[in-house]
Amino acid sequence: MEQSVQDVHTLVREDTTVREDxxxxxEEAALGLSEARHGAVALAAGGACGLLALxxxxxxxxxxxxxxxxxxxxxxxxxxxxxxxxxxxxHYGSKRVRVARTASREALSSSADAVRHLVDELKDG
Numbered sequence: 001m002e003q004s005v006q007d008v009h010t011l012v013r014e015d016t017t018v019r020e021d022x023x024x025x026x027e028e029a030a031l032g033l034s035e036a037r038h039g040a041v042a043l044a045a046g047g048a049c050g051l052l053a054l055x056x057x058x059x060x061x062x063x064x065x066x067x068x069x070x071x072x073x074x075x076x077x078x079x080x081x082x083x084x085x086x087x088x089x090x091h092y093g094s095k096r097v098r099v100a101r102t103a104s105r106e107a108l109s110s111s112a113d114a115v116r117h118l119v120d121e122l123k124d125g
Contacts, residue, residue: 009023015120021114025107039096046089050082 005108058078 014118018114018118021117022111025111025114028107028110029102032100032107035096035099035100035103039093039100042089043056043093046086046093048090050086053085054057054082 002100061078062071062074065077
């Protein structure tokens with residue numbers, strides 16, 4: 001009888017440990033999802049900013065610069081400026097997505113380790 005009580009206490013401790021491991025993995029997965037969300041928002045914002053910039057300012061800028069430069073030069077300068085802004089935002093968004101992917105892999109690995117540990121404990125018990 002006393003051995004049965006000890007076995008129950010051991011199982012309760014192991015259950016608590018497994019629950020804590022699962023909660024830690026869940027928190028890591030939530031962090032990964034948050035990072036992915038930030039990356040996606042940054043990519044969308046970059047696209048929206050690019051469209052708004054072109055839509056609202058392009059005509060006025062072209063008219064103003066064509067007073068000073070040839071039309072071909074104006075088109076080239078604006079293309080470089082737009083591409084530079086888009087590149088910076090895409091780079092930032094991609095970096096955030098990579099961080100999220102890494103966090104997700106770590107959470108999955110942690111979860112797998114917790115399950116392996118539980119299986120080993122159940123086999124030994």
